[in-house]
Amino acid sequence: MPDPWSLYSEKVMEHFKNPRNVGEIENPDGVGYVGNPVCGDIMELYIKVDNGIIADAKFKTFGCGAAIATSSMVTEMVKGKRIEEALKISNKAVAEALDGLPPVKMHCSVLAEEALKSAIKDYLEHQKLKKQT
Amino acid sequence: MRRIYLDHAATTPTRPEVVKAMLPHFTDAFGNASSIYSYGQEARGAVEEARAKVAELIGARSEEIIFTSGGTEADNYALEGVAYANERKGDHIITTSIEHHAVIEVCKFLEKRGFRINYLPVDKYGLVDPDDVKKAITDKTILISVMHANNEVGTIEPVEEIGKIAREAGVCFHTDAVQTLGHIPVNVDKLKVDLLAISAHKFYGPKGVGALYVRKGTRLVSFMHGGEQEKRRRAGTENVPAIVGLGKAVELAGQEMGKEAERLAYLRDKLIKGLGEKIDHIRLNGHPTRRLPNNVNVSVDFVEGESLLLNLDLEGICASTGSACSSAILEPSHVLLALGLPPEQAHGSLRFTMGRENTEADVERVLKVLPGIVAKLRAMSPLLKTKK
Numbered sequence: 001m002p003d004p005w006s007l008y009s010e011k012v013m014e015h016f017k018n019p020r021n022v023g024e025i026e027n028p029d030g031v032g033y034v035g036n037p038v039c040g041d042i043m044e045l046y047i048k049v050d051n052g053i054i055a056d057a058k059f060k061t062f063g064c065g066a067a068i069a070t071s072s073m074v075t076e077m078v079k080g081k082r083i084e085e086a087l088k089i090s091n092k093a094v095a096e097a098l099d100g101l102p103p104v105k106m107h108c109s110v111l112a113e114e115a116l117k118s119a120i121k122d123y124l125e126h127q128k129l130k131k132q133t
Numbered sequence: 134m135r136r137i138y139l140d141h142a143a144t145t146p147t148r149p150e151v152v153k154a155m156l157p158h159f160t161d162a163f164g165n166a167s168s169i170y171s172y173g174q175e176a177r178g179a180v181e182e183a184r185a186k187v188a189e190l191i192g193a194r195s196e197e198i199i200f201t202s203g204g205t206e207a208d209n210y211a212l213e214g215v216a217y218a219n220e221r222k223g224d225h226i227i228t229t230s231i232e233h234h235a236v237i238e239v240c241k242f243l244e245k246r247g248f249r250i251n252y253l254p255v256d257k258y259g260l261v262d263p264d265d266v267k268k269a270i271t272d273k274t275i276l277i278s279v280m281h282a283n284n285e286v287g288t289i290e291p292v293e294e295i296g297k298i299a300r301e302a303g304v305c306f307h308t309d310a311v312q313t314l315g316h317i318p319v320n321v322d323k324l325k326v327d328l329l330a331i332s333a334h335k336f337y338g339p340k341g342v343g344a345l346y347v348r349k350g351t352r353l354v355s356f357m358h359g360g361e362q363e364k365r366r367r368a369g370t371e372n373v374p375a376i377v378g379l380g381k382a383v384e385l386a387g388q389e390m391g392k393e394a395e396r397l398a399y400l401r402d403k404l405i406k407g408l409g410e411k412i413d414h415i416r417l418n419g420h421p422t423r424r425l426p427n428n429v430n431v432s433v434d435f436v437e438g439e440s441l442l443l444n445l446d447l448e449g450i451c452a453s454t455g456s457a458c459s460s461a462i463l464e465p466s467h468v469l470l471a472l473g474l475p476p477e478q479a480h481g482s483l484r485f486t487m488g489r490e491n492t493e494a495d496v497e498r499v500l501k502v503l504p505g506i507v508a509k510l511r512a513m514s515p516l517l518k519t520k521k
Contacts, residue, residue: 064439
């Protein structure tokens, strides 16, 4: 039975204990780097894109349990998605996929969304440069 | 899985002897200590006995002890009580940047009311320089407040030297002794303090009760209005069972703390040494020797404190961190920042505070599981790579 007084949902704890997609991608197509040491959360998100589809995603995170779990979840959610679809993933969707986050931890899901958007932006800028040259 | 509790600076379990002493005062001896019939006088007797025990342990007189609802109230009362009693005399208060929130937040409140506050810096070990206190005193200074030992990093402050300076300048001196009473010797004359705050649940007494020592002649405005209790300074029916519990906890601490402090200091040093040997890029926060016998506070580079705590909790180990990932403001511990730690090291802090139930086996268990936890978190840390 879930403990109603525990800080995190079972799903958050599951992703915290066994985070998916930890690491870096060699020669990634996009990298997002968000957060800062003052607030205690830093996320690095790597994507590999194949024909407009996110073929692989990996992350490295310095942060609390929620930061690690949201990083893990967002990389799971984007894999196999088209870039346009991936851009629509909101922080709320990440939090919901984890069966919710405590209110004080919602900023972690925001960070996960930002990390993803920043990685996609990085990818799109590279694409633009490629076309120009 | 046996749980290993290593957060005694947060709170301690109430000792069975303490609970036993308290129990009759809920039922058979339930009287109001202000009533003149026998029930009331039994309660009065129990309260005064507890008062005498507290006074004895700190070298004070019974009439100088005021019972409160805990350390926070005692600190609030001391600061506000002195500030408002001396408004005509001056408006300047000296404190430090590493005080407990029960002092810092009162100072901020008083600042909004027109008082001027000096928050003195500390060195890298968390020590306040008595010379800084001396230099900060002006003819408008009405109060100095410096904690006896810091609750996060365990550094024991030079309160005796500061007390001497305060007394020479004729300024009232308060110390928050919540972390020291019952653990190391506390004597109000030796420390030369006029006000001293204590809390029962930090030394195996019940929660919700504490005391403020007020040196005879110290001017304070009343904190609570509505009755004659505690010489009208703190109105409200006495919490007799809790006060009796405080008295019992004080009595037991007085008998046992010397030996217990020695035992804990051994465990503390074993843990500090072991952590340094088994984990690289780890540093001790606080003073290496002037430190509470049960406090170990370290910063583990490249990882964040809450994820360390959660992993330790999964192993049945309860500890604490100065990372404020769970608070709304997201700023790490003001104490660690005052010691000069960069934010990422403050976020990577871990505090173990040991107590009566802990043994060498508990220390060994921490040393066995923590290196693996750190390695796991470092493997996913973006900070480690950038430092390569």
